[in-house]
Amino acid sequence: MATRVSICLFVLAFTFSILASSPVKISATEDEAKEFVLTLTHSNFSDIVSKHDFIVVEFYAPWCGHCKKLAPEYEKAASILSSHDPPVILAKVDANDEANKELASEFDIRGFPTLKIFRNGGKSIVDFKGPREADGIVEYLKKQSGPASAEIKSAEDASSLIVDNKIVIVGVFPKFSGEEFENFTAVAEKFRSDYDFVHTLDAKFLPRGESSVTGPLVRLFKPFDELFVDFQDFHVDALEKFVEESSVPIVTLFNKDPSNHPFVIKFFNGPNAKAMLFLDHNSELFDAFKSKYHEVAEQYKGKGINFLLGDLEASQGAFQYFGLKDDQVPLIVIQTNDGQKYLKPNLEPDHIAPWVKEYQDGKVLPYKKSEPIPEVNNEPVKVVVADTLQEIVFNSGKNVLLEFYAPWCGHCKKLAPILDEVAISFENDADVVIAKLDATANDIPNDTFDVKGYPTLYFKSASGNVAQYEGDRSKEDIIEFIQKNRDKAAQQEGSKDEL
């Protein structure tokens, strides 16, 4: 779970920069006229959904900022789509309302807003993966409510539907019937929100590949690597696997070009270990790195590692997340799915292959993110970093209260003066240490500490018992807790050097 969270955070760090650039329009006037977005509750949800072939439902919470930003855009999209033929219905559910909570849990709603598309009277449900402003919502839903695969009847159709920077999957058929066509359509239906699907009777319209084929054949166009691949196995499973595998680049590029971002998100959501090489893409060494890295990626295809090449300028979120420094660049880091990280800083193109092999052979030690050890540490509340966690907390033989905080966290700021007072009250007690660790800048052992929010307080007694402090965050309660749970043994059993 903790790993999943950290990977999500990482994707967030990446996508944040992507989303930050999209403009947010907030309508100034409250529209008191007809509302186009339907309001659903637990009492009429199933009834309404079952009556529609296509209905979009937003699960929101009144306090959620992103929901408030979305509301006017969603309403505008609903009003435009109400005159679409056939009409596309947009609805919303207040998932925060006690009465609707069961409904929200039925659809596994974990964040707000979450939008889902219900097709076929609710028999098929998929996540809405489109944009969040009115025009984008309209475009996306027009496409989603139409057929899963569009027909190419001319070269013009082909050039407007087979776009250069997207993955487009084309079915070439001698006729639009039969099992192959049905299986293709089923796969298109399933993946329609992830990729574009089209079909044609004539391969001559297609921009690349052998044009005399009559099919049945699937030709997948992609903006990277070999640019198109043909496939002829029409078993549904085989076709699905082909689509998923062929649509991952050998090396995913991460830079400021938004057309790469869907692939970056796919990279982070994938099941494999993630190798990431970061360097300045304008550097004169870029081509040398790129070609060596490509060779390695090619060599490890299908062996459980995916590869990303990140531009320094676009990757600041990742640097912060991993605790990396600009003077370590070029560098490669591999993150495994259990949260371990492996790092090789100041990389040269010829280091890549041997280092990845060493990693694969289990010969590279995991890397731990740590702030530098502070030179002076004489405030009442001691500063702990990942590299001093053993020394100050586990091996000191003292009773330690440790706060995990984040620099931006308001509750932590409120707690700071209280912890100061607690520390001062123990100033003459050599057996008690009050300490803090910036959990955003230091890796912490996840098997000992379960830090899901900030601040999180842990207490480690002199003899090594670890417990989370869940009491009131008042000076009195914290002191009382320490007095009650501390061991007195440390001092008598010997000096700290021995422990």
Ligand SMILES: *[C@@H]1O[C@H](CO)[C@@H](O)[C@H](O)[C@H]1NC(C)=O
């Ligand atoms: C569903 O029920 C709620 C509460 O009873 C009501 O406010 C809402 O208008 C109903 N929605 C529709 C589409 O009938």
Ligand SMILES: *[C@@H]1O[C@H](CO)[C@@H](O)[C@H](O)[C@H]1NC(C)=O
């Ligand atoms: C279509 O898919 C089904 C399910 O995978 C499979 O049994 C069938 O053989 C496929 N048809 C063709 C022509 O490949």
Ligand SMILES: *[C@@H]1O[C@H](CO)[C@@H](O)[C@H](O)[C@H]1NC(C)=O
């Ligand atoms: C903690 O991380 C290790 C490896 O880093 C992983 O194997 C383990 O499953 C994680 N434990 C929890 C509770 O997330």
